[in-house]
Amino acid sequence: MKSSVKISDAVVRRLPVYLRFLNELNMRNVQTVSSQDLGLKLDLNPAQIRKDLAYFGEFGKKGIGYDVKYLIEKIRQILKLDQQINVALVGAGNLGHALCNYNAYFKDNMKITAVFDNHPSKVGTMINNLSVHPMSELARIVQEEQIRIGIITVPAPEAQHVANQFVEAGVEAILNFAPTIIKVPNELRVHHADFTIELFSLAYYLEEK
Amino acid sequence: MKSSVKISDAVVRRLPVYLRFLNELNMRNVQTVSSQDLGLKLDLNPAQIRKDLAYFGEFGKKGIGYDVKYLIEKIRQILKLDQQINVALVGAGNLGHALCNYNAYFKDNMKITAVFDNHPSKVGTMINNLSVHPMSELARIVQEEQIRIGIITVPAPEAQHVANQFVEAGVEAILNFAPTIIKVPNELRVHHADFTIELFSLAYYLEEK
DNA sequence: TAGATTGTTAATCGATTAACAATC
DNA sequence: TAGATTGTTAATCGATTAACAATC
Structure with a gap:
């Protein structure tokens, strides 16, 4: 997590959107998702999705995409949803x-x-x-x-x-x-x-x- | 109303906010309001408010501000709220x-x-x-x-x-x-x-x- | 007239998108 | 290896803010 950089509200508000769709994928037992897939489904630019996530860490694998379960865990942490x-x-x-x-x-x-x-x-x-x-x-x-x-x-x-x-x-x-x-x-x-x-x-x- | 210029969604979404506060002013029998006053109350930059309104016409009077009743009428027209x-x-x-x-x-x-x-x-x-x-x-x-x-x-x-x-x-x-x-x-x-x-x-x- | 405030231009700021080297 | 896709930089686009002449 690169702190020091101020994260804009626009970025923060997209995180729950990502999280929701990732949960859906997880329930369908999808293992992996690319920024391309996400963008298509969520009407967002894939570059924007990658950039949003990259503010908080390197969550993806080049050539593969993002591990669904891992990314869920990470976004939940970022949003502090890992605590009650x-x-x-x-x-x-x-x-x-x-x-x-x-x-x-x-x-x-x-x-x-x-x-x-x-x-x-x-x-x-x-x-x-x-x-x-x-x-x-x-x-x-x-x-x-x-x-x-x-x-x-x-x-x-x-x-x-x-x-x-x-x-x-x-x-x-x-x-x-x-x-x-x-x-x-x-x-x-x-x-x-x-x-x-x-x-x-x-x-x-x-x-x- | 200057058509041809594309109005951004951000501008359109502020119009109902203006309208709501103007209605409140009107109920309190306030005749006139400046972009300064509006900005203070709505947490917005006065220049932004003037610019937003200027997309649709010249509704204000220099040195005076905006006539509350008139501006309400105009914003209702813009938002098509003058028809059911x-x-x-x-x-x-x-x-x-x-x-x-x-x-x-x-x-x-x-x-x-x-x-x-x-x-x-x-x-x-x-x-x-x-x-x-x-x-x-x-x-x-x-x-x-x-x-x-x-x-x-x-x-x-x-x-x-x-x-x-x-x-x-x-x-x-x-x-x-x-x-x-x-x-x-x-x-x-x-x-x-x-x-x-x-x-x-x-x-x-x-x-x- | 002096003070206030608009409408608008120019400057700034910030967010989105394109492009691509790195690499799985 | 070849194809796919990331993370990141640079370019673009758009929105906000400052400044000020015009004028009530």
Whole structure:
């Protein structure tokens, strides 16, 4: 792993895409894959894939390609998915519910281990095997369960407030689904999963009527 | 509107962000806003904002800034949100449900007008005021209701199949929430709303433990 | 008029792609 | 050995930012 070189966000975001397809190949018992194969399937330039991977080490074999199992292991290490990462979710609506359903899919790396919501009709109910806690317990549970990532699935007007509480509780990163920009201290990382942007920008590409 | 110049996707994706904040300003009865103000609030470079807008026309006034109401109108035109755009959704799970709840939020521009799911326990149930149809009715309803955008909220293994049916039914664009890459003919536009990429890439930025 | 702010050009920065020696 | 494919450098392409004349 060549440290010192700053890896761009564009590169980091392609790693999960590689990982997902590699897992698929592995399940089909494919041993080896070339950047050519990957590029074809993922709509990416093979040179870009090789360059992305080369930031982190020499994972391939000239003339052969990449060993699928080995590359999976390496990308999991790079993304820190070789350790369990606990996640808390605030907002037990339909979206929050949907995300909890992914727990199975994530295997044992990245796991939603606590759900919060302040609405009286939600507190105490169960989502899968997790009970919904009131926000007053956020700080305590984040500490006790060593939760490192917070997911926000509340309506936009409440998102900043929830973010503040996550910051105070000590999470290291936030994934915000609310369609609004939240401000946090520099040492935290925030990603936005804002589908309204995807949907509205899609409209731009429709044919003129 | 200077046509001929190809507008990059990065520019197009910022337009909904501008629009959202402008709507907020408008609701607070703010008359005018500068690229400076916008940049501060949206974490963007003011020069970039001016350049983005200038691709489409001269919307501002030197020394003053942009008229909020006027700019809202213009961006809505650019994004084609000044006409109603009907949307179909396939996959009546929690995620599909969550998206249907946004209908109110979208006012009358972009509207989910039909929901589909092939699971017997779903067909015929109601989501808000929409009844869930079987997939066999997709083509007919897309035509009858002039649906132009398809949203996919089914599990990954079914996503490509649903996409094919959308293509056949004649939608112009697809928003795919399934964590897999779908292939469609070139004349269609596909956007991916894949939160697993956001979540996994977030892990990369956690502190080494 | 003086201050503010646009629209736009030029400069910079960064990301993608092509090309190819090295080598399995 | 011949063919395939990597890792990496150099070339290209595109996006962001700085700077500033124009002007409200």
